[in-house]
Amino acid sequence: MHSTLAAPAPARYLQPATLPDALAALAAAPFTVLAGGTDFYPGRVGKPVDDVALLDITRVAGLAGISRAGEGWRIGATTTWRELAEADDLPAAFDGLRAAAREVGGAQIQNSGTVAGNLCNASPAADGVPPLLALAAEVELASTAGTRRLPLAQFVLGNRKTARAPHELLTAILIPAWPADARGVFLKLGPRKYLVISIAMVSVVAALDAGGRIARCGIAVGACSAAALSFDTLAQGLVGRTPAEALASLTPADLQGLAPINDVRGSAAYRIDAALVLVRQALAKALGQSTAQAAGATPGQTP
Numbered sequence: 001m002h003s004t005l006a007a008p009a010p011a012r013y014l015q016p017a018t019l020p021d022a023l024a025a026l027a028a029a030p031f032t033v034l035a036g037g038t039d040f041y042p043g044r045v046g047k048p049v050d051d052v053a054l055l056d057i058t059r060v061a062g063l064a065g066i067s068r069a070g071e072g073w074r075i076g077a078t079t080t081w082r083e084l085a086e087a088d089d090l091p092a093a094f095d096g097l098r099a100a101a102r103e104v105g106g107a108q109i110q111n112s113g114t115v116a117g118n119l120c121n122a123s124p125a126a127d128g129v130p131p132l133l134a135l136a137a138e139v140e141l142a143s144t145a146g147t148r149r150l151p152l153a154q155f156v157l158g159n160r161k162t163a164r165a166p167h168e169l170l171t172a173i174l175i176p177a178w179p180a181d182a183r184g185v186f187l188k189l190g191p192r193k194y195l196v197i198s199i200a201m202v203s204v205v206a207a208l209d210a211g212g213r214i215a216r217c218g219i220a221v222g223a224c225s226a227a228a229l230s231f232d233t234l235a236q237g238l239v240g241r242t243p244a245e246a247l248a249s250l251t252p253a254d255l256q257g258l259a260p261i262n263d264v265r266g267s268a269a270y271r272i273d274a275a276l277v278l279v280r281q282a283l284a285k286a287l288g289q290s291t292a293q294a295a296g297a298t299p300g301q302t303p
């Protein structure tokens with residue numbers, strides 16, 4: 001017996017098994033790419049899906065998993081948050097990204113949701129963007145015309161806006177090699193511990209040289225502007241400093257460019273204050289300093 005309550009099917013649904021087939025489909029007609037669906041389906045609540053053509057990429061061979069790519073690393077487009085959280089053979093530079101993976105939604109979301117989908121959806125509060133910016137990640141975009149690479153900062157352009165052309169598929173996230181002792185940190189401030197849409201979030205990746213001075217550093221702040229921002233000039237300016245010098249040097253002016261919204265989760269002014277405190281705490285943690293040392297740089301500012 002047929003149920004009259006059957007959900008309407010999408011106008012078209014393709015589930016290609018190979019990358020050439022997926023790219024050929026995207027070149028031939030407009031499709032919405034579907035990975036874990038954890039952004040796509042909630043965004044369609046109350047709206048019919050029978051006007052959408054879906055290209056489900058979850059079965060495309062070669063897009064899954066985390067692998068070495070030369071000196072660096074490659075996160076395939078269908079890699080889920082759970083796979084990332086459980087990848088305990090990754091170097092400590094990934095600790096911030098893996099901490100973000102453990103905080104995205106709950107277990108069900110982490111099981112289905114992909115890191116690449118998080119970037120393509122381009123929410124200002126996307127947890128994957130700051131840790132990947134701090135790691136100096138690039139994205140690989142493929143189409144029938146070939147493959148191009150873009151720094152992540154040039155891919156996520158604004159609220160739900162990316163540099164991806166409609167006929168392109170994000171096939172991988174590429175992360176360069178970091179010094180062996182580099183450590184990544186991710187700090188997310190929200191109104192509660194779980195299932196949090198961030199008020200502000202910060203990621204820092206940093207490594208010290210043999211003399212105990214900063215050798216390399218990446219800093220990014222999310223949920224405080226339309227797209228998360230990478231503070232490359234600030235990070236470069238910390239190279240050569242001791243952790244104490246670096247922590248003492250941070251001022252509100254270093255985070256110029258943040259333009260947070262006022263909403264029920266926090267005012268713009270609060271978000272900017274919180275971001276600076278989080279940057280200090282994340283930098284201290286990445287450099288092996290105590291949080292008290294970070295707080296000592298500016299008494300009284302703890303989110």
Ligand SMILES: Cc1cc2nc3c(=O)[nH]c(=O)nc-3n(C[C@H](O)[C@H](O)[C@H](O)COP(=O)(O)OP(=O)(O)OC[C@H]3O[C@@H](n4cnc5c(N)ncnc54)[C@H](O)[C@@H]3O)c2cc1C
Pocket residue numbers: 032033034035036037038039040041042057077103104105106109112113114115116117118119120121125126127128164168169170171195196197
């Ligand atoms: C209850 C709940 C809690 C959540 N909590 C969090 C959270 O704490 N932090 C957070 O950051 N997010 C959160 N999310 C959002 C979501 O789970 C993540 O952004 C997730 O990473 C999206 O991945 P996906 O594979 O499900 O994307 P999908 O929904 O499949 O796709 C998202 C978008 O990206 C496009 N897309 C996906 N993959 C590709 C590709 N390879 N190439 C081109 N385009 C592509 C799709 O067309 C779509 O526009 C939550 C969602 C829910 C429902």
